[in-house]
Amino acid sequence: MKVKVKFFAFLRERVGTGEITKEINEGSTVADLWATLKKDYPKLAPVEMRLLYAVNRNYVNPDYALKESDEVVFVPPVSGG
Amino acid sequence: MFRVIREPIDLKELVTYVTDPSAGAIATFIGTTRNNNEGRRVIALDYEAYPEMAEKELARLGAEAKQRWNIQRMAIVHRIGPVQITEPSVIIAVSAAHRDDAFQACRFAIEEIKKSVPIWKKEVFEGGEVWIGTQSGQRLPRR
Numbered sequence: 001m002k003v004k005v006k007f008f009a010f011l012r013e014r015v016g017t018g019e020i021t022k023e024i025n026e027g028s029t030v031a032d033l034w035a036t037l038k039k040d041y042p043k044l045a046p047v048e049m050r051l052l053y054a055v056n057r058n059y060v061n062p063d064y065a066l067k068e069s070d071e072v073v074f075v076p077p078v079s080g081g
Numbered sequence: 082m083f084r085v086i087r088e089p090i091d092l093k094e095l096v097t098y099v100t101d102p103s104a105g106a107i108a109t110f111i112g113t114t115r116n117n118n119e120g121r122r123v124i125a126l127d128y129e130a131y132p133e134m135a136e137k138e139l140a141r142l143g144a145e146a147k148q149r150w151n152i153q154r155m156a157i158v159h160r161i162g163p164v165q166i167t168e169p170s171v172i173i174a175v176s177a178a179h180r181d182d183a184f185q186a187c188r189f190a191i192e193e194i195k196k197s198v199p200i201w202k203k204e205v206f207e208g209g210e211v212w213i214g215t216q217s218g219q220r221l222p223r224r
Contacts (some may be wrong), residue, residue, distance in 0.1 A: 009129050009201035010212040049215055054199070057134040073131055073199070077214035080128070080135075080159055080200030081112050081171055081191055 001026055001068040003033070010076045014043045024066065030055065031062035033072060049077055082156035083139035085132045085200070090158045095174040099154040104176035108183035110191050112171040114164045121206040128161040128170060131199040135159065142193040146175070149189070150182040157190060159200055170202075 005022050007015045024033055030053045038044045052075035053060050066072065082098050092109065099107055114126045143155045153176040164170045173190045177183035202213045
């Protein structure tokens with residue numbers, strides 16, 4: 001199945017693009033997806049900051065099971081204001 | 082009114098929005114770009130957002146403020162893109178019957194924005210640039 005992944009700020013610069021479509025296995029969790037992306041984009045591998053995970057514009061836990069066409073965002077430390 | 086915009090923020094527009102006949106107080110907060118940070122000479126702040134979710138999170142924290150304090154109306158507008166020294170990056174306006182509720186809800190809103198709303202600032206300083214917050218850990222938003 002396919003999911004959409006959007007990258008912002010620090011992660012967008014590391015990946016070099018703001019949005020990708022990614023083919024993943026059925027039943028993959030958000031944490032599984034992050035592990036896969038770290039292999040696809042070696043520049044993500046050293047990212048040790050604490051990330052939040054958002055699916056379809058809601059914060060979710062890392063064990064959230066993804067579904068077809070979900071919009072996933074890995075949220076680096078926010079710094080608005 | 083909960084918005085993320087690219088243009089300069091109009092304080093008057095927010096105050097007009099929260100003006101209410103039953104309100105005896107309007108509190109406002111204006112976050113501005115400062116010319117220095119941790120010993121660096123700051124040139125500008127460059128903000129980026131996940132706009133759809135940021136507006137949703139702003140509305141969520143507005144609803145939470147409404148549950149916790151006796152307030153009439155709230156408006157939050159956050160600017161993205163480059164924000165020059167002295168310019169506002171965020172403005173909050175809250176109306177309430179009494180000033181305590183207005184002040185507290187306003188304070189709550191800015192603190193929550195810094196914790197859970199997907200907006201990021203890159204500091205452009207003399208000699209480089211840095212995404213603020215990427216060097217340290219992050220607290221999880223309350224759920």
